[in-house]
Amino acid sequence: MKKILFFSTIFIGFVAASCKVDDPFVDRIAAPVLVIFEDPSGTKTSGLTTEPSITSSASTDATITVRLLELNKDGLLDYKVGIDSIPATAVPVTFKLRTGTKISDVTTDATGRSILKVSWKTLGIAAPVAGSSVSLSCSATYKDVSFTKYFRLTATK
Numbered sequence: 001m002k003k004i005l006f007f008s009t010i011f012i013g014f015v016a017a018s019c020k021v022d023d024p025f026v027d028r029i030a031a032p033v034l035v036i037f038e039d040p041s042g043t044k045t046s047g048l049t050t051e052p053s054i055t056s057s058a059s060t061d062a063t064i065t066v067r068l069l070e071l072n073k074d075g076l077l078d079y080k081v082g083i084d085s086i087p088a089t090a091v092p093v094t095f096k097l098r099t100g101t102k103i104s105d106v107t108t109d110a111t112g113r114s115i116l117k118v119s120w121k122t123l124g125i126a127a128p129v130a131g132s133s134v135s136l137s138c139s140a141t142y143k144d145v146s147f148t149k150y151f152r153l154t155a156t157k
Contacts, residue, residue, distance in 0.1 A: 031147035033088050035138070038065040038113075051135075051150050058128040058155035064116040066093060066138050066149075068108055087112030091140050097124065098135040098150070120155070128155040 037045040037054045040063045045052035056062040068088035075081025093114045095103040103122060106114040120128040123136075132155040139148040 029145065031149070032070065032142045032145040033091075033140075033147070034069045034071055034085070035147075035149040036067045036069065037151055038067060040065070045151075051152055053133075053152045053154055055154050055156045058120070058130055058132065058157065061117045061119050062123060062153060062155075064095065064118070064136070064138075064153060066114050066116075068093070068112045068114075068140065068142065070142070088142055091142055093138050093140045096137050096139065098137060103136075123153070125155070130155055130157045 037052050039054050040056060044067075045054065054064065056064070068091055069085040070088050072084040072086055074084075076083060087108070087110065089108055089110055089112060091108045091112075091114075092105050093108060094105050095116050095118075097103065103118055104116055106116050108114045120126070120132070123134045125132050125134060134153050135150070136153055137148050137150045139146065141147075
């Protein structure tokens with residue numbers, strides 16, 4: 001009887017350990033492209049922050065530049081080749097306020113960039129001053145995978 005109880009306990013332990021449990025809070029897949037934001041001066045965000053921040057002049061229309069790059073990892077193990085960044089061209093990118101209000105659709109060019117010029121009033125800031133900011137998102141679909149990147153736009157002098 002002790003042997004049956006022992007082996008039953010081991011069997012139940014194996015069954016319990018082999019069950020795959022999905023994470024109920026993080027149902028995500030990796031974006032198919034690298035999303036890089038650029039300031040009008042050409043300064044790039046690192047892409048490593050969850051909410052990158054870019055700046056634009058308060059005295060003119062806001063300029064938002066997003067660059068989409070597909071990463072070719074074929075040469076990953078060859079130090080002479082490495083990872084190659086390929087521009088994701090002709091991808092429609094949708095810019096929205098975090099409230100869900102759509103601002104505009106812009107398509108990426110041959111370098112993978114989409115540039116949106118929009119008035120601060122459209123972004124919900126009637127009279128922007130240095131430090132005014134708005135939370136935005138950009139969404140797109142690349143190779144049948146949809147993705148969204150959140151970011152913050154801040155006004156400068």
